[in-house]
Amino acid sequence: xxxxxxxxxxxxxxxxxxxxxxxxxxxxxxxxxxxxxxxxxxxxxxxxxxxxxxxxxxxxxxxxxxxxxxxxxxxxxxxxxxxxxxxxxxxxxxxxxxxxxxxxxxxxxxxxxxxxxxxxxxxxxxxxxxxxxxxxxxxxxxxxxxxxxxxxxxxxxxxxxxxxxxxxxxxxxxxxxxxxxxxxxxxxxxxxxxxxxxxxxxxxxxxxxxxxxxxxxxxxxxxxxxxxxxxxxxxxxxxxxxxxxxxxxxxxxxxxxxxxxxxxxx
Amino acid sequence: xxxxxxxxxxxxxxxxxxxxxxxxxxxxxxxxxxxxxxxxxxxxxxxxxxxxxxxxxxxxxxxxxxxxxxxxxxxxxxxxxxxxxxxxxxxxxxxxxxxxxxxxxxxxxxxxxxxxxxxxxxxxxxxxxxxxxxxxxxxxxxxxxxxxxxxxxxxxxxxxxxxxxxxxxxxxxxxxxxxxxxxxxxxxxxxxxxxxxxxxxxxxxxxxxxxxxxxxxxxxxxxxxxxxxxxxxxxxxxxxxxxxxxxxxxxxxxxxxxxxxxxxxxxxxxxxxxxxxxxxxxxxxxxxxxxxxxxxxxxxxxxxxxxxxxxxxxxxxxxxxxxxxxxxxxxxxxxxxxxxxxxxxxxxxxxxxxxx
Ligand SMILES: Nc1ncnc2c1ncn2[C@@H]1O[C@H](COP(=O)(O)OP(=O)(O)OP(=O)(O)O)[C@@H](O)[C@H]1O
Ligand SMILES: Nc1ncnc2c1ncn2[C@@H]1O[C@H](COP(=O)(O)OP(=O)(O)O)[C@@H](O)[C@H]1O
Ligand code: SF4
Ligand SMILES: [Mg+2]
Ligand SMILES: [Mg+2]
Numbered sequence: 001x002x003x004x005x006x007x008x009x010x011x012x013x014x015x016x017x018x019x020x021x022x023x024x025x026x027x028x029x030x031x032x033x034x035x036x037x038x039x040x041x042x043x044x045x046x047x048x049x050x051x052x053x054x055x056x057x058x059x060x061x062x063x064x065x066x067x068x069x070x071x072x073x074x075x076x077x078x079x080x081x082x083x084x085x086x087x088x089x090x091x092x093x094x095x096x097x098x099x100x101x102x103x104x105x106x107x108x109x110x111x112x113x114x115x116x117x118x119x120x121x122x123x124x125x126x127x128x129x130x131x132x133x134x135x136x137x138x139x140x141x142x143x144x145x146x147x148x149x150x151x152x153x154x155x156x157x158x159x160x161x162x163x164x165x166x167x168x169x170x171x172x173x174x175x176x177x178x179x180x181x182x183x184x185x186x187x188x189x190x191x192x193x194x195x196x197x198x199x200x201x202x203x204x205x206x207x208x209x210x211x212x213x214x215x216x217x218x219x220x221x222x223x224x225x226x227x228x229x230x231x232x233x234x235x236x237x238x239x240x241x242x243x244x245x246x247x248x249x250x251x252x253x254x255x256x257x258x259x260x261x262x263x264x265x266x
Numbered sequence: 267x268x269x270x271x272x273x274x275x276x277x278x279x280x281x282x283x284x285x286x287x288x289x290x291x292x293x294x295x296x297x298x299x300x301x302x303x304x305x306x307x308x309x310x311x312x313x314x315x316x317x318x319x320x321x322x323x324x325x326x327x328x329x330x331x332x333x334x335x336x337x338x339x340x341x342x343x344x345x346x347x348x349x350x351x352x353x354x355x356x357x358x359x360x361x362x363x364x365x366x367x368x369x370x371x372x373x374x375x376x377x378x379x380x381x382x383x384x385x386x387x388x389x390x391x392x393x394x395x396x397x398x399x400x401x402x403x404x405x406x407x408x409x410x411x412x413x414x415x416x417x418x419x420x421x422x423x424x425x426x427x428x429x430x431x432x433x434x435x436x437x438x439x440x441x442x443x444x445x446x447x448x449x450x451x452x453x454x455x456x457x458x459x460x461x462x463x464x465x466x467x468x469x470x471x472x473x474x475x476x477x478x479x480x481x482x483x484x485x486x487x488x489x490x491x492x493x494x495x496x497x498x499x500x501x502x503x504x505x506x507x508x509x510x511x512x513x514x515x516x517x518x519x520x521x522x523x524x525x526x527x528x529x530x531x532x533x534x535x536x537x538x539x540x541x542x543x544x545x546x547x548x549x550x551x552x553x554x555x556x557x558x559x560x561x562x563x564x565x566x567x568x569x570x571x572x573x574x575x576x577x578x579x580x581x582x583x584x585x586x587x588x589x590x591x592x593x594x595x596x597x598x599x600x601x602x603x604x605x606x607x608x609x610x611x612x613x614x615x616x617x618x619x620x621x622x
Binding site: 016040041043143187188217254255259260263264 | 365445455456480525528530534
């Protein structure tokens with residue numbers, strides 16, 4: 001089976017004045033169709049930068065190093081013109097951002113932001129797009145989806161905004177979802193619902209998920225494989241079972257040791 | 267009996283009005299909650315997204331107006347503060363928000379964001395400011411060199427640490443952490459929590475800690491209040507409450523905590539349904555539509571169950587139990603019991619079944 005996504009030798013640097021900061025340092029990994037892979041690691045280790053590079057939406061001061069390749073569904077995304085990338089984004093690959101408040105348009109009601117994904121990607125019937133959006137908002141657990149359709153982002157709680165982001169990302173059943181800390185703003189019951197939903201859609205539409213998270217519980221609960229990043233490099237790539245039971249890298253052991261656990265009195 | 271609390275919240279009620287086209291929509295975000303926080307203590311608020319945690323925090327800090335109720339801090343009636351007195355109070359109480367992206371000014375460097383409070387409150391001058399900023403940045407696991415960077419150049423976790431450093435800069439007595447460590451990786455999270463614990467010990471810092479990671483809550487807080495749709499439904503000492511939770515919602519929440527070992531994965535039924543639009547238009551227990559309790563019945567729907575000692579636990583039971591109904595604004599005996607920081611209280615008409 002050819003992988004859905006293969007990242008080869010990816011390097012991302014951020015420029016600032018005359019200095020360059022290496023955010024991602026020649027990493028390689030692949031994701032199979034329908035697979036759920038965790039990307040874990042220290043804050044600032046380059047997880048989001050990796051996701052943004054795959055999406056092709058790095059900020060203007062960022063540069064992808066020569067020799068990097070990102071192959072997705074048979075094409076090299078780094079060599080694909082922006083016009084085609086725009087069609088791929090949202091339809092074949094989508095991203096759930098770490099900070100929903102920054103990713104949502106503050107002056108557009110949330111329902112229209114979901115419906116817009118369908119409209120941008122070929123849906124001509126506005127009513128159909130709206131119906132689709134309401135259905136998806138309901139599936140991600142937004143209470144009173146048809147009424148909240150008209151709500152503006154600032155009227156929703158952080159967790160509700162995150163669910164709107166999920167609805168936007170999942171609307172067109174993409175082949176790959178890059179979910180950047182999708183549940184770190186959510187309480188545990190909604191987190192369980194959202195993870196169950198991600199798993200449902202993954203099964204239903206063979207959606208692969210690159211799950212960026214620092215929550216090792218989420219990894220233990222949902223992922224098959226995990227990549228551990230530190231200072232721009234992948235220091236360990238293992239099955240989740242090995243990661244928890246036979247961690248190879250010292251840093252992975254540190255992460256496991258720092259994992260918060262509920263303590264029950266004896 | 268604990269010492270006089272530094273923060274005493276009574277029957278706090280906050281209503282949001284959204285203006286727009288058509289009639290204004292009104293939603294009750296916080297519906298008559300009461301709690302005490304003892305000086306130097308860490309009190310946690312947990313509950314589903316949208317249940318009113320952030321609104322409670324904002325009301326305490328006067329970033330939003332409460333509709334009714336009282337908020338007393340160190341003998342001051344916070345809701346009545348104006349002008350200079352309010353400004354002085356603001357230095358004593360700091361908050362770190364859920365979403366650092368929107369709370370950090372994008373046009374200011376990290377150094378000026380963290381240093382601003384020092385200058386405004388005249389806590390440092392000249393070269394002293396930069397030195398203090400450098401020390402604060404290092405305390406939260408950033409480096410002094412990060413002072414020249416802008417928020418947009420930082421990762422999510424790094425921005426969160428800037429927000430924490432900014433809050434600590436003015437040496438607050440009372441700190442509200444609203445999901446402030448949720449975006450941090452576990453090692454940084456452990457480091458920041460240790461920092462807060464050491465500050466708490468070194469200079470008597472009282473914290474209101476809002477988080478959804480229950481293991482983290484247990485590691486930092488002594489008391490926890492569980493909110494559901496604007497009300498506190500269960501409250502008590504963290505470890506005891508987690509070990510023997512009495513409210514069906516608390517149970518569902520604890521049951522949803524992810525495993526810590528992939529080999530322990532098991533099928534479970536996540537709590538179904540939506541928290542609802544808030545405001546509790548239906549009479550009775552707001553959790554009723556989603557409650558899995560086998561014997562929920564018409565009694566649950568008759569009136570909002572008051573917070574009282576769980577059946578079989580006598581402490582404070584008689585006093586609070588006699589005060590039926592916990593309508594906002596009423597000053598009943600239940601108020602006394604609710605305010606009591608350390609007793610285990612629960613708002614459910616049924617005894618908890620052994621396994622739910
Ligand atoms: N727009 C930017 N300009 C300059 N530097 C940046 C920018 N975005 C990120 N960086 C830097 O690149 C490095 C990697 O950042 P990235 O956002 O990928 O981290 P992360 O692993 O996602 O961390 P977190 O878990 O905190 O979100 C960090 O050192 C960060 O400060
Ligand atoms: N500015 C606002 N305008 C209107 N409604 C709001 C506003 N802020 C929050 N709400 C509503 O108030 C309720 C509680 O929100 P919030 O306190 O943010 O919850 P939490 O922090 O527990 O997730 C939610 O129903 C939310 O949609
Ligand atoms: S009062 Fe009734 S409906 Fe509410 S939590 Fe208890 S058993 Fe469930
Ligand atoms: Mg990130
Ligand atoms: Mg909140």
